[in-house]
Amino acid sequence: MGAQALVGHAQDKQDKGLVKYVDPMIGTARMGHTYPGATAPFGMVQLSPDTDTIPYAVDGKYTGDVYKYCAGYQYEDKTIVGFSHTHFSGTGHSDLGDFLIMPTTGELQLNPGTAENPESGYRSKFSHDNETAEAGYYKVKLDDHNITAELTATTRVGMHQYTFPEAAAAHIILDMMYGIYNYDEKTTWAFIRLENDTLITGYKSTNGWARTRTEYFAMSFSKPVKTYGFKMYEKHPYRGFWGRFDQENNFPEAANEKIRAHFDFDVAAGDKIKIKFALSPVSTANAIENMKAEVPGWDFEAVKAQTQAEWNKQLGKVTVDAGTEDDYKNFYTAMYHAFLGPTVYQDVNGEYKGLDQNVHQAEGFTNYTSFSLWDTYRALHPLFNILQPARNQDMIKSMLAHYDQSVHNMLPVWSHYANENWCMIGYHSVPVIADAVIKGNADFDVERALEACINTANTRYFDGIGEYIDRGFVPEDVSRASVSKTLEYAYDDWCIAQIAKKLGKEEVYKEFMKRSESYKNVYDPKTGFMRPKLANGEWIKEFDPLDTHWKGFIEGNAWNYSLYVPHDPESMIEMMGGDQKFVPHLDSLFSMELPDKYFEHTEDISRDGIIGNYVHGNEPSHHVVYLYDWTDQPWKAQDKIRMILKAMYKTGANGLGGNDDFGQMSAWYLFSSLGFYPVAPGSNQYMLGSPAVNSATIRLQNGKEFKIEAKKQSDKNVFVKKVELNGKEVDKTYITHEDIEKGGTLTFHMSNKPNRK
Amino acid sequence: MGAQALVGHAQDKQDKGLVKYVDPMIGTARMGHTYPGATAPFGMVQLSPDTDTIPYAVDGKYTGDVYKYCAGYQYEDKTIVGFSHTHFSGTGHSDLGDFLIMPTTGELQLNPGTAENPESGYRSKFSHDNETAEAGYYKVKLDDHNITAELTATTRVGMHQYTFPEAAAAHIILDMMYGIYNYDEKTTWAFIRLENDTLITGYKSTNGWARTRTEYFAMSFSKPVKTYGFKMYEKHPYRGFWGRFDQENNFPEAANEKIRAHFDFDVAAGDKIKIKFALSPVSTANAIENMKAEVPGWDFEAVKAQTQAEWNKQLGKVTVDAGTEDDYKNFYTAMYHAFLGPTVYQDVNGEYKGLDQNVHQAEGFTNYTSFSLWDTYRALHPLFNILQPARNQDMIKSMLAHYDQSVHNMLPVWSHYANENWCMIGYHSVPVIADAVIKGNADFDVERALEACINTANTRYFDGIGEYIDRGFVPEDVSRASVSKTLEYAYDDWCIAQIAKKLGKEEVYKEFMKRSESYKNVYDPKTGFMRPKLANGEWIKEFDPLDTHWKGFIEGNAWNYSLYVPHDPESMIEMMGGDQKFVPHLDSLFSMELPDKYFEHTEDISRDGIIGNYVHGNEPSHHVVYLYDWTDQPWKAQDKIRMILKAMYKTGANGLGGNDDFGQMSAWYLFSSLGFYPVAPGSNQYMLGSPAVNSATIRLQNGKEFKIEAKKQSDKNVFVKKVELNGKEVDKTYITHEDIEKGGTLTFHMSNKPNRK
Structure with a gap:
């Protein structure tokens, strides 16, 4: 490229910045182990699609499959299970994948389903044709649910924007069981509370590649939750006998090794549901503080622009x-x-x-x-x-x-x-x-x-x-x-x-x-x-x-x-x-x-x-x-x-x-x-x-x-x-x-x- | 009792205080559900002997036996399993029993053994003849190990004093699996570190009567540990392959659902091993701070005297x-x-x-x-x-x-x-x-x-x-x-x-x-x-x-x-x-x-x-x-x-x-x-x-x-x-x-x- 071309590029850079050259898809196939999702430079949140749910071992035997999903995403896959908030980039060992969010429409399905039969669960087919990955931004159409999902992130907060082209019964699923490394077996304890009709908090302790890891979150919805439920899949009843309360439906707290939460909304055509999802290594109180500090409002485009500006600064x-x-x-x-x-x-x-x-x-x-x-x-x-x-x-x-x-x-x-x-x-x-x-x-x-x-x-x-x-x-x-x-x-x-x-x-x-x-x-x-x-x-x-x-x-x-x-x-x-x-x-x-x-x-x-x-x-x-x-x-x-x-x-x-x-x-x-x-x-x-x-x-x-x-x-x-x-x-x-x-x-x-x- | 007797009593009170009338043994049989151990008024630590290890259910069926041990101790029992640091008094439901300590001599045994065959484990026979229970003080002879155990406590710190009449290979066992309500099944995660050769820290999370409870501790020995080990009884290997380290012997940290720790000492005849065991609901750092604040030294008698003085003040x-x-x-x-x-x-x-x-x-x-x-x-x-x-x-x-x-x-x-x-x-x-x-x-x-x-x-x-x-x-x-x-x-x-x-x-x-x-x-x-x-x-x-x-x-x-x-x-x-x-x-x-x-x-x-x-x-x-x-x-x-x-x-x-x-x-x-x-x-x-x-x-x-x-x-x-x-x-x-x-x-x-x- 000669001097003329260089000037042209310089012009581009001024217009759109260097982020236009970043392709987060590079390395997402085979052994690259990179993830395509949204993150800020050196960010605590890496909000990215995960394309399969893999156990560490089947019938007690290590299968090796878990290795493919070090970053949660494999380019060859045809379905997305959901969007989780933490991912390693390029590692040769897997972990993280905390707090998987999946938006769905229609009948509530709380199990992820399989790659072969995505309709058997909450996961969705998708096409790379409808997928965009940029530094600090990711977008995909979830075919099974007819939802356009967009993701961006600040250092400590992931932001989701789900657009519903048609009126629907919508559900946001938060799968606390999900995790990269050992799907549904690595969580030793999870805790979740509905603080009010737009704020959820909780944490999850895992024994994965990190032996003793606890990650806290605060999650805020742009729209009040209509109904919700915390489904628990393990023992540990919570004094629920005597018909004292129904602890799985519209009951604002749960704790268990295995919890999947759903939040239900009615959406009109064109509606958006936005989610701010803040992490903390320390407490749910700190997660709330992180959210307030980094994403006080609800302007998805502004958050994206701010993070991409930060990327341009770093790349520059x-x-x-x-x-x-x-x-x-x-x-x-x-x-x-x-x-x-x-x-x-x-x-x-x-x-x-x-x-x-x-x-x-x-x-x-x-x-x-x-x-x-x-x-x-x-x-x-x-x-x-x-x-x-x-x-x-x-x-x-x-x-x-x-x-x-x-x-x-x-x-x-x-x-x-x-x-x-x-x-x-x-x-x-x-x-x-x-x-x-x-x-x-x-x-x-x-x-x-x-x-x-x-x-x-x-x-x-x-x-x-x-x-x-x-x-x-x-x-x-x-x-x-x-x-x-x-x-x-x-x-x-x-x-x-x-x-x-x-x-x-x-x-x-x-x-x-x-x-x-x-x-x-x-x-x-x-x-x-x-x-x-x-x-x-x-x-x-x-x-x-x-x-x-x-x-x-x-x-x-x-x-x-x-x-x-x-x-x-x-x-x-x-x-x-x-x-x-x-x-x-x-x-x-x-x-x-x-x-x-x-x-x-x-x-x-x-x-x-x-x-x-x-x-x-x-x-x-x-x-x-x-x-x-x-x-x-x-x-x-x-x-x-x-x-x-x-x-x-x-x-x-x-x-x-x-x-x-x-x-x-x-x-x-x-x-x-x-x-x-x-x-x-x-x-x-x-x-x-x-x-x-x-x-x-x-x-x-x-x-x-x-x-x-x-x-x-x-x-x-x-x-x-x-x-x-x-x-x-x-x-x-x-x-x-x-x-x-x-x-x-x-x-x-x-x-x-x-x-x- | 006439006026004369009253004067006599008043005299007694002045000499020994009202604690002489307190008999913590009252209610320790049958349904009383009191515990005989040492505690300060309204204290966070209730350091008391536990006389059996009871699962919540056998073969999936609730036996009801767990109810007998709401306070960990039943007067009719012939053996002591150890001394744990938290006990409810008189409740009609069981829980707690955190951090069981048992001193032993001879060959190391890490399982508690059974009431019928105490010699099959670390527990010991005892006799009420060799047992003293006072407000803020408890003493018993552990027959199988020939150890005199004494306990006292401040608000947040339990103090143990074990006297060995003969030279012996001594072990202090810390059973992190033990718990009242559901022995060895209620701990969801435990973490332990040997900070130095006299200081241990750790915590334990349980799903018992309290659904989501974590208790932290700091434990200090009066004598340096000679050798030690953290035996883990569940899955979750800690990158121990490649022969990188022996994680169960003299390796200073462990985490698992099920851990039993042993600390080994050589003792001469008449030696005492003292332990300060501080609790915290917040962190091991706070447990250390509690220990330093409440029991800075090693004078067991002084701690006992101080707590009994506090009891006299309250009873007065x-x-x-x-x-x-x-x-x-x-x-x-x-x-x-x-x-x-x-x-x-x-x-x-x-x-x-x-x-x-x-x-x-x-x-x-x-x-x-x-x-x-x-x-x-x-x-x-x-x-x-x-x-x-x-x-x-x-x-x-x-x-x-x-x-x-x-x-x-x-x-x-x-x-x-x-x-x-x-x-x-x-x-x-x-x-x-x-x-x-x-x-x-x-x-x-x-x-x-x-x-x-x-x-x-x-x-x-x-x-x-x-x-x-x-x-x-x-x-x-x-x-x-x-x-x-x-x-x-x-x-x-x-x-x-x-x-x-x-x-x-x-x-x-x-x-x-x-x-x-x-x-x-x-x-x-x-x-x-x-x-x-x-x-x-x-x-x-x-x-x-x-x-x-x-x-x-x-x-x-x-x-x-x-x-x-x-x-x-x-x-x-x-x-x-x-x-x-x-x-x-x-x-x-x-x-x-x-x-x-x-x-x-x-x-x-x-x-x-x-x-x-x-x-x-x-x-x-x-x-x-x-x-x-x-x-x-x-x-x-x-x-x-x-x-x-x-x-x-x-x-x-x-x-x-x-x-x-x-x-x-x-x-x-x-x-x-x-x-x-x-x-x-x-x-x-x-x-x-x-x-x-x-x-x-x-x-x-x-x-x-x-x-x-x-x-x-x-x-x-x-x-x-x-x-x-x-x-x-x-x-x-x-x-x-x-x-x-x-x-x-x-x-x-x-x-x-x-x-x-």
Whole structure:
């Protein structure tokens, strides 16, 4: 796209804003695990359609189906069950799906029905032809009920607008049993009250992926409820004998494991029923306060406009000449996905639920939850250090609060709505903290943060850490995925050393630098791969580096994981035989054929999430292509980065080859398409790659601008001839964070031939 | 007992205080439903031994056994399961039993075992010979474990002291599954953390008699825990796979429906392990705060002394020349039982959980819970208006807070730990409020209180109220126990009228005075009894006034209940044929033989809870004997009152013939033995009876003293010859609340012959 087109786009942006490039449908098919519904940036409410109801297990056996519905929605499905208020974006494990609302007409049906026979329940058929998904807005026609459903959301309040083209007996169903992860079995208790004829409050406690989670709500109708009922499906009668009252019809409170509520209205043709649905982690009183603060009125369009304006503000942090329409879509949808989480987990009055299940007051920060740290420490939090530095500090403060509340004295592994779900491995709060400290984005108590990192790294009973400390590696017969753990602990320990160094704590620095070399203890020079060891010091016998998922490794095989020494690639390459041996080895990763039998053992990704044996759909390889920068053939990174960008990020529901992982996949896209990538968060370096944009302007929090120009960039001109920073040639393969923060222009001169110098 | 003996007693009192007369064992056998453990006056903690573990139902069928264990303890039992921290006193329904602690020695056993084979579990045999129960103190030897257990309590903190005479491997078991009402099935969720090696925190949510109750705790050991474990008995694994950690041993947190925790110690001979166990309705943080505020140190004896001093202060509000040692015991144990509840339900920082499940701050009052109002409105709250006026106002403020939080806009029926359990009938918050208003003990917003009373009385969907308002009676085919409800609504409505009159609200007064006459609509002149009516206005056909429990009546038959018009005995007597017919009718109540088949239908009382067909063990008859005061033969009340006092109140575990009902039975004893009784709370009159004490001094909150003298009183001299108030003859059959509040002396001149004038 030339200068003329750019002006045209700039014009568009002014008219409609950048939200026009966001397509929330990207990634909603197969393994993308994104949701198409309405949310504000980092919002507590993610109000989105759910297309099926899945139990965790059938007849006691885990079916795996629940995995498909991590975000509640699968593009291929033909029916919508309803609209629930919380969704993870792109995760590889499911939960949430709180408080499902479904509007219906005609006879009241309180069961959801099945996908095959939607008419057997309250769910409805729908068509993608009648569906619109925008940043902060979602619309669909519910065919079975002849209702147009529209959704928008502020940070803490979801707003529904249901339009009835014909007069009807209408019902709004609130299914308190519904939940993503384990439909109708994960709720341990639910409580609901009709406070008056337009206000409902309640809460629900669940034992899902989060072990002990309670979510509160307040729900307001634009029209008074005519009749209503709370149907309870489990034991626990409520002193209902003696005919004292009918507790299921027009009786204003209920409590049970399993409750479905219905609110009945008469609607005339053209009527709208609007719903404001506020969440709180603390109480129904706070939910009401959140609602009053964020959506005092009933103007659906105004709420939508306000949230889309907020999205435009966030997306406007980078303006870009991306190329084709699809390139714009990919870029801004990646930004959108990168700005969905971690999510705000705090009421407008500053209260939030802590890991100790007590209510805490956030002093001087906004509390966040849903830290999928094993994914997001790699590129998402580094991206935040550029684009969302204030938020990133609040996220770290949230992690430190979690630490204060942790009975393990541990920073979060996967912080999940006042729970630790322990998902994945390592202690990757540490690189998030180290990256912020090293990059000078650390308006928090760094001494205390270092202490938290050290205590976390010394929790001996957790996941082989004791053995790791004592032996220098995690033995596979003590803790599975032992090599993955050893490698990631080693990197995290290097991060601790960097913080210690910055604080002048020499002893700590030395201790953790030593620990950071532990990767050497699992390198088997005979095979040339990292290899699981037993507690007796022997290598495990049977070892096929392609077939090691779950056998020493997790979300990656030995082939991919053996390259995981992000903090010391130079030594790693040396250890692996130097450039001469390493470069062909790395080349072969991208060119080899991976037989199906190995792919079957790879998780979380579709077949097209793989290039050769390079698994982009899982995170351990995200830095791998940039390792060429440490060799004598850095240009080999450049065409491969462009290949990955093209192959792994497409428009449309099928656009993502693997889980977006709460924005980590998208953050990789954003960095790589801008021409640089943070291989080792905790260092201030960004390794140079091959920009896919023509130009871009990053608007920094300090008021400065950092511009990227990719001269003569095209699908063919993917090689970097020369790089200049503010007109001065860059003679290294990286730029630093300071370079960015100072503002300026990074100019890539692109060519169709590798620069072999 | 003569003057000499009195001096002797006064001496004793000075030395050891009145607690020496309190025997918490009274009522612990059979139907008394009292508990023998340690509690402070109106304390939140009732730390008491439980002697069995009872499920609500076996194979889906209610066994009724759970009823025996309303207070957790049955005197006949041979084993103690452990010591739990909350107990109702004397109720006719079970719940609570939170957080059972049991110390053991030897091999760890985590199941409670059975009463038949205590050695099969952690429970222990014990002997009453090695058991001591005092106000605020309990001690027992646990034979199986050779441990001496001692318990005491402040308002919010239970303190345990376990003495080990021999060196042993000791375990403290905390059974989070245990609960009174439905052992091991009522907990919906439990959460526990080892904060450090002496501090444990957690909570437990239950669906028991209270539908949705959560209780928080903090538990501190005097000695560091050596090892520990949290055993979980239900599904819900906590990401424990991959061998990441052993979540049941020395892992500091657990959550599950069913958890038993053990804390292991090595003890030397003579060692003591002490435990401070604080409760909170709000949070573990508040429980810790409660503990720090109330029991900062570890001096068990000091805590016991402080609580017993508080008991002496409360008991000292009445000093009495009671008669025999047993009379003293009965009197002060009745006072003790009367001062056990309602219980404080608020943390030291003023926070409490409301009916809406939100946390509220009590402004200007202490919040109370456990209002067994159908029982206690009769004599207990009137007693409080004399002996605990400030507390009674706080109780009413608590009831008004409940009203504010009620989605029904109703005052409590049975307010139960932030729940309404709807137990029994009527809206008897109303007489409690009316009695306080009429007696000038109303430092609350009386206008608002009246509004609350009216709204409560107009909740049409509750228990036949709509029909009652429309038809003047509750039809039996609409709502069972319809006559009991009609009669009690009528009385409650009279109470509303009294408040309205006091506020000069003539219209309201008239409306509710009219409603108060509804008792007339269920009187059947043909049979001479109140009789159930159907919605069509016809009397039910089959009608045996002795066999009407659950057939138009509840906790009473038509014979007893037909006398329930406490607000207008004069009209009632007139309606029933005047003195000539009424007096012999009333006489026969006490003298008739009640065949066993009728007794079997009477609930909550032992066979000796009945005199003739007069059922003292259930409340509807509590005013009945005083009805003679409205006839021309008031002396007939006098010997019967003395007979009832003797027959129904004895020392020893078997001392109570029926449930103490949270102090109502005891309050009857106290009033009646002092010589007067509040037949119609909401009136300022106390009907005169026959004092059983020789003399008494009531120390009023206003600093004045009201003395009672019973000249020549003896077991034979039970008739009142003459009554003088401050030396002036009383020519009525009652005194007023103002007479008492002014201070002075009420002198009864007793005789062995009725005064037929």
